[in-house]
Amino acid sequence: xxxxxxxxxxxxxxxxxxxxxxxxxxxxxxxxxxxxxxxxxxxxxxxxxxxxxxxxxxxxxxxxxxxxxxxxxxxxxxxxxxxxxxxxxxxxxxxxxxxxxxxxxxxxxxxxxxxxxxxxxxxxxxxxxxxxxxxxxxxxxxxxxxxxxxxxxxxxxxxxxxxxxxxxxxxxxxxxxxxxxxxxxxxxxxxxxxxxxxxxxxxxxxxxxxxxxxxxxxxxxxxxxxxxxxxxxxxxxxxxxxxxxxxxxxxxxxxxxxxxxxxxxxxxxxxxxxxxxxxxxxxxxxxxxxxxxxxxxxxxxxxxxxxxxxxxxxxxxxxxxxxxxxxxxxxxxxxxxxxxxxxxxxxxxxxxxxxxxxxxxxxxxxxxxxxxxxxxxxxxxxxxxxxxxxxxxxxxxxxxxxxxxxxx
Numbered sequence: 344x345x346x347x348x349x350x351x352x353x354x355x356x357x358x359x360x361x362x363x364x365x366x367x368x369x370x371x372x373x374x375x376x377x378x379x380x381x382x383x384x385x386x387x388x389x390x391x392x393x394x395x396x397x398x399x400x401x402x403x404x405x406x407x408x409x410x411x412x413x414x415x416x417x418x419x420x421x422x423x424x425x426x427x428x429x430x431x432x433x434x435x436x437x438x439x440x441x442x443x444x445x446x447x448x449x450x451x452x453x454x455x456x457x458x459x460x461x462x463x464x465x466x467x468x469x470x471x472x473x474x475x476x477x478x479x480x481x482x483x484x485x486x487x488x489x490x491x492x493x494x495x496x497x498x499x500x501x502x503x504x505x506x507x508x509x510x511x512x513x514x515x516x517x518x519x520x521x522x523x524x525x526x527x528x529x530x531x532x533x534x535x536x537x538x539x540x541x542x543x544x545x546x547x548x549x550x551x552x553x554x555x556x557x558x559x560x561x562x563x564x565x566x567x568x569x570x571x572x573x574x575x576x577x578x579x580x581x582x583x584x585x586x587x588x589x590x591x592x593x594x595x596x597x598x599x600x601x602x603x604x605x606x607x608x609x610x611x612x613x614x615x616x617x618x619x620x621x622x623x624x625x626x627x628x629x630x631x632x633x634x635x636x637x638x639x640x641x642x643x644x645x646x647x648x649x650x651x652x653x654x655x656x657x658x659x660x661x662x663x664x665x666x667x668x669x670x671x672x673x674x675x676x677x678x679x680x681x682x683x684x685x686x687x688x689x690x691x692x693x694x695x696x697x698x699x700x701x702x703x704x705x706x707x708x709x710x711x712x713x714x715x716x717x718x719x720x721x722x723x724x725x726x727x728x729x730x731x732x733x734x735x736x737x738x739x740x741x742x743x744x745x746x747x748x749x750x751x
Contacts, residue, residue: 377435380422388415416440459684466682477647482673491683493649494664497564500653501643501660502633504568505575510625513579517624520580521587522609532584538577546573547638555642562644564653567660570638579628586620587613619701626698630691636662661687 392411396402416439423435465486466472472490480489516535520528550570554560590613598608614621644657645667659667661683668680 380419384415384419384422387418459681459688463681463685466678467685472682476649486675486678491664494659494661496651497658498660500564501567501571502629504565505571505632506629508572509575509579513576514583516580517583517587518609520584522605535577535580539581543574543635544637546570547641549573551641561655562642562657563655564643564658567639567643570642571632575628575632578631579624582624582627583621586617586624590616622701623698626694630694634662634687636666639663
């Protein structure tokens with residue numbers, strides 16, 4: 344066997360210079376010249392936009408921004424091409440486009456939040472906003488009199504009724520879809536996915552036509568809760584179904600290999616593993632329903648008085664109160680409308696943050712309370728085993744009255 348020494352192989356100068364050594368490109372972080380390219384391209388884009396404003400009739404701010412951005416992208420690509428190859432230029436341009444899209448989206452969201460909170464802060468900073476209703480506050484009343492307590496109570500009743508009705512039914516339906524693979528399950532999944540795209544006004548029309556007109560019940564918080572439950576149900580079923588389908592199949596196979604029937608493996612293995620996803624599905628369903636106004640308007644009506652009985656009488660929610668007060672065109676009512684919108688934003692942000700937190704938990708995650716319960720149960724089991732061991736090792740009387748040793 345002949346072993347060739349790589350260093351002994353002669354390489355011609357033509358072959359040595361035909362293929363230069365490849366250089367590893369830095370994929371993460373920023374290069375030292377990248378900030379200068381960005382700043383230079385931005386300066387050129389702004390300068391071209393200002394020059395066009397002076398020389399042409401282009402005076403709209405949106406047009407100037409678009410011209411400046413296009414020039415910025417082109418100049419940035421040219422500057423990157425001076426030091427890198429074509430692939431690096433394409434990568435840099437796509438990075439700029441994606442970063443610009445993200446900044447635009449987050450900027451629009453921040454603008455909405457800041458504007459809403461800024462307009463509604465004058466109302467939400469008063470304590471009477473949370474404890475009084477609008478029965479004694481006229482259109483010209485100051486913000487220190489009257490409040491939106493009736494809308495808060497109505498929102499709690501409506502969403503609470505919807506949660507009680509939809510959470511058990513939605514989770515059971517999701518478990519059925521996860522355990523069944525037949526044609527009825529596929530048809531049911533298709534119907535659920537189609538219902539998630541229906542307008543919210545159809546849920547209100549359905550409850551109005553069936554519950555109020557056909558059965559003769561009056562408008563109430565219960566009817567609004569039924570309408571919100573029709574909206575929440577497909578979202579909870581779909582999100583919970585996705586969470587259950589993400590559970591690894593080897594867990595089901597392991598449960599079946601141990602002799603557990605299908606329902607027992609689903610109850611003790613699959614559902615505990617997907618617990619965080621199921622909780623996220625419920626929270627997202629609540630967040631979807633809590634901001635709807637049209638179903639409540641059709642099924643619960645509108646009132647400025649406090650009504651804590653969901654079975655009779657009109658009842659209002661925060662989204663519907665926001666809509667009605669904003670349509671009034673009165674400055675005090677408009678401020679209260681932005682105050683209601685601020686409360687809705689806070690509730691939605693808290694719900695989505697909670698869903699994000701719970702959704703990040705892995706399978707088998709235990710809260711501190713659950714960990715303390717598991718430790719207490721383990722100590723009780725250890726004490727029980729120790730007592731059983733002591734009973735089996737204690738000598739007892741024999742047949743003839745003499746003591747016998749342990750038979751363990």
